[in-house]
Amino acid sequence: MPSPDPSHVSSTAKSTGSSAADTSADGPGWATPTARRPVEADVTLPGSKSLTNRFLVLAALANGPSLLRRPLRSRDTLLMAQALRDLGAGVDDTTAHGSATPDWVVTPATLRGGAHIECGLAGTVMRFLPPVAALANGLVTFDGDVQARVRPMGPVLDALRVLGAQVEDDGRGTLPFTVHGTGRMPGGSVTLDASSSSQFISALLLAGPRYDGGVTIHHEGKPVPSEPHIEMTVETLRDAGAIVDDGDANTWRVEPSEINGLDVQVEPDLSNAAPFLAAGLVTSGRVTVPGWPQHTTQAGDAIRDILDIMGADVSLSREGLTVSGTGEINGIDIDLHDASELTPVVAALAALADSPSVIRGVAHIRGHETDRLAALARELGARGAVVTETEDGLRITPRPLSGGLFHTYADHRMVMAGALLGLRAPGLVVEAPDTVAKTLPDFVGLWHELVEPGSATP
Ligand SMILES: O=C(O)C1=C[C@@H](OP(=O)(O)O)[C@@H](O)[C@H](O)C1
Numbered sequence: 001m002p003s004p005d006p007s008h009v010s011s012t013a014k015s016t017g018s019s020a021a022d023t024s025a026d027g028p029g030w031a032t033p034t035a036r037r038p039v040e041a042d043v044t045l046p047g048s049k050s051l052t053n054r055f056l057v058l059a060a061l062a063n064g065p066s067l068l069r070r071p072l073r074s075r076d077t078l079l080m081a082q083a084l085r086d087l088g089a090g091v092d093d094t095t096a097h098g099s100a101t102p103d104w105v106v107t108p109a110t111l112r113g114g115a116h117i118e119c120g121l122a123g124t125v126m127r128f129l130p131p132v133a134a135l136a137n138g139l140v141t142f143d144g145d146v147q148a149r150v151r152p153m154g155p156v157l158d159a160l161r162v163l164g165a166q167v168e169d170d171g172r173g174t175l176p177f178t179v180h181g182t183g184r185m186p187g188g189s190v191t192l193d194a195s196s197s198s199q200f201i202s203a204l205l206l207a208g209p210r211y212d213g214g215v216t217i218h219h220e221g222k223p224v225p226s227e228p229h230i231e232m233t234v235e236t237l238r239d240a241g242a243i244v245d246d247g248d249a250n251t252w253r254v255e256p257s258e259i260n261g262l263d264v265q266v267e268p269d270l271s272n273a274a275p276f277l278a279a280g281l282v283t284s285g286r287v288t289v290p291g292w293p294q295h296t297t298q299a300g301d302a303i304r305d306i307l308d309i310m311g312a313d314v315s316l317s318r319e320g321l322t323v324s325g326t327g328e329i330n331g332i333d334i335d336l337h338d339a340s341e342l343t344p345v346v347a348a349l350a351a352l353a354d355s356p357s358v359i360r361g362v363a364h365i366r367g368h369e370t371d372r373l374a375a376l377a378r379e380l381g382a383r384g385a386v387v388t389e390t391e392d393g394l395r396i397t398p399r400p401l402s403g404g405l406f407h408t409y410a411d412h413r414m415v416m417a418g419a420l421l422g423l424r425a426p427g428l429v430v431e432a433p434d435t436v437a438k439t440l441p442d443f444v445g446l447w448h449e450l451v452e453p454g455s456a457t458p
């Protein structure tokens with residue numbers, strides 16, 4: 001995959017004024033605030049992207065209506081909701097039920113063809129919905145952002161062919177492609193290589209109960225990344241009444257069954273919490289994220305141990321997760337294979353540490369929103385850190401950082417990484433901050449409120 005090049009980003013981003021004076025959140029550049037004092041705050045975060053999009057898919061395939069409480073409202077989840085509407089389901093995102101965040105009501109229906117699915121850059125939409133489209137009664141076309149057209153899809157498309165669907169792509173195994181739904185899927189057994197994304201397995205499992213023979217998936221290849229996300233899929237399926245066997249390594253089986261309508265509350269997004277908690281460590285301050293679950297399958301929960309190793313005081317109570325800085329930021333040697341979506345924030349934190357760090361086990365994130373290893377090496381390096389890209393990670397040696405333009409490559413987590421660096425790099429401007437709307441549209445406002453409480457949100 002080519003190294004990220006700023007020209008790959010959107011036209012708003014390309015026309016960047018790198019002026020630190022331009023603080024517009026949806027304009028070309030965002031002058032990030034420098035920390036002048038320790039941060040001290042409770043930061044309430046919206047729901048998990050991964051949970052919201054799993055619940056939406058299961059609800060659309062269920063035997064009755066579902067209620068999703070505190071769902072995430074962001075580009076990825078709105079794309080999922082719209083795609084399910086286009087396939088015939090009802091998704092009402094306007095029901096208030098007394099909370100500030102409207103609950104979403106999903107009403108399943110016979111899935112119809114003749115739909116076009118816009119995936120944006122959402123891995124969950126482009127991977128989870130082809131197996132659903134195979135159940136529709138007609139043709140369903142898929143496409144997405146320019147950057148989405150290089151994200152790997154081949155194993156899930158090939159698996160669908162083995163399981164009985166007709167799928168057409170241009171032979172590259174990427175977007176765009178067309179699924180010819182026939183209203184039912186035989187299902188059965190399939191072997192695939194999910195070393196480039198756990199989402200291939202989650203995708204087949206989520207729709208699997210609705211296939212005539214269910215689905216058995218065998219993985220063959222290098223280890224599957226992001227395993228907690230597969231556990232999340234298995235847990236959400238079981239909670240909806242499906243029968244899943246994940247007892248053998250690299251094999252998953254879901255039986256044909258009905259999926260029950262859901263009444264669920266979405267946990268806060270723990271990966272989106274990471275930059276805020278990290279700010280507590282970086283500024284020797286204190287950040288609490290209320291509502292941190294005691295039990296969770298979210299991979300982002302790993303940030304607790306990471307921050308602890310890097311020198312923070314970390315405590316989890318009924319009130320939430322509290323991270324306090326101690327004045328030290330230790331470098332870390334960490335395998336992020338299971339929690340790879342934390343890499344951009346951990347890499348930024350490593351660039352602010354007192355000693356060098358190594359991040360391993362994340363070769364597959366070259367196929368995330370951008371080639372994240374190349375993007376981080378380039379952007380942390382440009383701001384002054386010494387960064388070496390390895391085959392499966394990064395080596396980061398901290399150095400004093402300078403301000404300047406931090407490119408984001410249409411990657412929401414690059415925006416978060418840039419904001420974190422900006423705490424200690426006066427004059428750092430994050431390019432195209434609106435790209436963060438993929439999972440956290442309020443990020444810029446929340447960040448200003450954390451670092452400069454009481455200041456006007458840009
Ligand atoms: O299933 C999910 O919700 C996700 C799985 C992971 O994907 P990969 O397995 O491709 O890393 C993760 O990085 C992504 O942010 C969300």
Ligand SMILES: C=C(OP(=O)(O)O)C(=O)O
Pocket residue numbers: 121122123124341368369413439
């Ligand atoms: C990899 C990510 O997203 P996606 O769901 O698009 O794969 C991410 O959010 O870090």
